[in-house]
Amino acid sequence: MDIERGEQNRVIPQKCPVCGAQREHLSYMPLGYDKDRTIVHISCTKCAGAAMIFMSQNDGGMMTVGVLTDTTPAEAQTFFQSDVVSDNDVIAVHDYLNSFDGYASDIF
Numbered sequence: 001m002d003i004e005r006g007e008q009n010r011v012i013p014q015k016c017p018v019c020g021a022q023r024e025h026l027s028y029m030p031l032g033y034d035k036d037r038t039i040v041h042i043s044c045t046k047c048a049g050a051a052m053i054f055m056s057q058n059d060g061g062m063m064t065v066g067v068l069t070d071t072t073p074a075e076a077q078t079f080f081q082s083d084v085v086s087d088n089d090v091i092a093v094h095d096y097l098n099s100f101d102g103y104a105s106d107i108f
Ligand SMILES: [Zn+2]
Pocket: 016, 017, 018, 019, 020, 021, 044, 045, 046, 047, 048, 049
């Protein structure tokens, strides 16, 4: 199932996730995308807040996850152009979290 651009735009926040400022205060930088996934950095000129939005689509539906960040658009772009996350990286994180015994806040 292909994602229509309009459908992706519908799930990209139109307000600042930090202060609620309207779209005219936001700038969007695509960090990466293919036919099933899109990653966008959003920054707000009103509060200097920023977030990264991860959208994924498959036959089961669309999932959107947003995380607040203190990176600038340029820093985020550099990060995403650096090392590609491998399957082994994902397995290592899974193993770490599977054996982790503590509060989620301790991880960060
Ligand atoms: Zn804001």
